Amino acid sequence: MKEQKNETRTAEMVTISRAEYDALMELKNQNEWLMEQLRLLKKKQFGSSSERTAEQLDGQLSLLFNEAEAYAAPPAPKKVTQVAAHTRKQSGSVKDVVPENIPVEVIEHRLSEEERKCPQCGETMQEIGKEVRETLVLVPAKAVLRQDVYYTYACKNCEKNEETDAEKEDVSTPIVKTPREPAVIPGSFASPEAIAHIMTQKFVMASPLYRQEQEWGRQGLKLSRQTMSNWVLRAAEDWLKPVYDVLHRRLVKREVLHADETTLQVLREPGKKAQTKSYMWLYRTSRDAEHPIVLYEYQPSRKSEHAAKFLEGFSGYLHADGYQGYHKLPEDIQVVGCWAHARRKFDEALNALPPDKREGTAALTGLDYCNQLFAWEERFKGLSPEERTKQRLKEEKPILDALLAWADSISGSVAPKSALGKALHYLREQWPYLLRYLEDGRLELSNNRAERSIKPFVIGRKNFLFANTPLGA
DSSP: OHHHHHHHHHHHOOOOOHHHHHHHHHHHHHHHHHHHHHHHHHHHHHSOOOOOOOGGGHHHHHHHHOHHHHHSOOOOOOOOOOOOOOOOOOOOOGGGTSOTTOOOOOOOOOOOTTTTBOTTTOOBOOOOOOOOOOOOOOOOOOOOOOOOOOOEEEOHHHHHHHHHTTTOTTOOOOEEEOOOOOOSSTTOOOOHHHHHHHHHHHHTSOOOHHHHHHHHHHTTOOOOHHHHHHHHHHHIIIIIHHHHHHHHHHHTTOSEEEEEEEEEEBSSOTTSOTTSEEEEEEEEEOTTOSSOOEEEEEESSOOHHHHHHHTTTOOEEEEOOSOGGGGGSOTTEEEEOOHHHHHHHHHHHHHTSOGGGOTTOHHHHHHHHHHHHHHHHHHTTTSOHHHHHHHIIIIIHHHHHHHHHHHHHHGGGSOTTSHHHHHHHHHHHTHHHHSGGGGOTTSOSOSHHHHHHHHHHHHHHHHHOOBSSTTTO
């Protein structure tokens, strides 16, 4: 039996050339890369979008930097007082839902005089009490035709005198007209309320105009999307553009800003195919601003010249992701890197691995270094900018030094095209910008503020899909 096994093993052993071995290893690496991409795509399509570390890995993560806390004696249990068990009744009161100043409509339900006759003696019964049931009534948007009537006045006495003194040339009847309020759009039947509702539905609730057209049609109102589109464009140009320009001038006077951009498809753009990508850029103030300003700007491309033109007159720190276009801005604009993007790369590298092989991996180690930085930032949230700078240098700078040393030590043994290799490449390439947040306590660890601000547009894009023209964009 042993001889048969040995013969089988010997038969399985083959001799191949170095070239064949290299080709086999290349095929193996390609297979591993394809499996990584498959796991990442499955995670992106079916998994959670959160980048929080899995609970089962928290034990290993905490040991890297919190070893003393991890092995310290657990705190004494708190004294717990037992009380009699009872069932809390959920009130479900409408008062918990509505605001204090909501209008109240009272509808009284009374019996008729005939119904109030006593079944025993026939006398009319008197009211002795009442029960009140409160319900919430939602009234859908409705169309109302408003007529503004402006009256004209004339002096009847002067009119009589004019008829009497017809021969006098200087006698005339005074006529006074009620001043007319200017129309929101001259020559249009639009009202400010109608335009505000349409724009809120489109830009806040992400309801395209064709859906609003259908909704109004169900109420018998033949309000076309072309009419609504004209109202939106005209109102934006006449009423919102001046406000936008003022906010823009205030924005570039700040010393710390955030920027981000996302794709947008525009169907009818001169010189471009409908399938090509255009971009919606976003610029906003940082946490040091008393009044936040968030501005969007549409551009047909992702060239850095668009950002340079918009930020003309700005000098200071600009939070951004790893896009190289921001690094081509003038020298008086210093780019601050985003640690959320760096952490995301390690999170992707971790999710590219099979679940049972993630513990103890380099991807998990890199992710933990990033998590430590975010944990310290959470503790520093209430500090002044000056104190935050001191604490960052004391607590976070050693973590950054350890992270860079660790990355250098393993970079030579990681395939560049693998998910972990891409994470390490991003870390090394962006390192000068990732360190810049240490220079000023007003700066933030990530560019999440800009990403949160552009997210409503991204959500809305899933509904409206594209813009028809550059003007609409």
